[in-house]
Amino acid sequence: MILTVKYFYENDDETYDKYNQLWNENENRIIHLHTDLSLQKRMYTLNEDIKNNYEKDILAIRFPLFSFCNYIIKEIQKNNGIKYDYYSNLWCPNEIWIYNPK
Numbered sequence: 459m460i461l462t463v464k465y466f467y468e469n470d471d472e473t474y475d476k477y478n479q480l481w482n483e484n485e486n487r488i489i490h491l492h493t494d495l496s497l498q499k500r501m502y503t504l505n506e507d508i509k510n511n512y513e514k515d516i517l518a519i520r521f522p523l524f525s526f527c528n529y530i531i532k533e534i535q536k537n538n539g540i541k542y543d544y545y546s547n548l549w550c551p552n553e554i555w556i557y558n559p560k
Contacts, residue, residue: 462552488517
């Protein structure tokens with residue numbers, strides 16, 4: 459499995475606009491990992507998003523909490539994917555997009 463990880467780091471208003479446009483153009487391919495929720499709600503939301511949008515192929519992380527995100531990224535890199543649907547199925551994105559503001 460080939461996994462592409464794209465790291466977007468905002469340097470100025472121009473890069474912000476460029477990245478925002480790219481993310482908006484690919485919204486139909488993206489499942490977001492919500493980092494502002496509790497761990498339980500984050501996993502529930504991710505589970506539901508994957509279950510309802512299995513065909514999407516990008517996992518997007520904005521403003522990452524790296525301890526949790528690293529766990530997910532490591533599981534994907536080990537080809538374990540993300541368990542969903544009450545942990546009976548696996549979803550493996552083709553790409554992971556990580557966005558960090560300046």
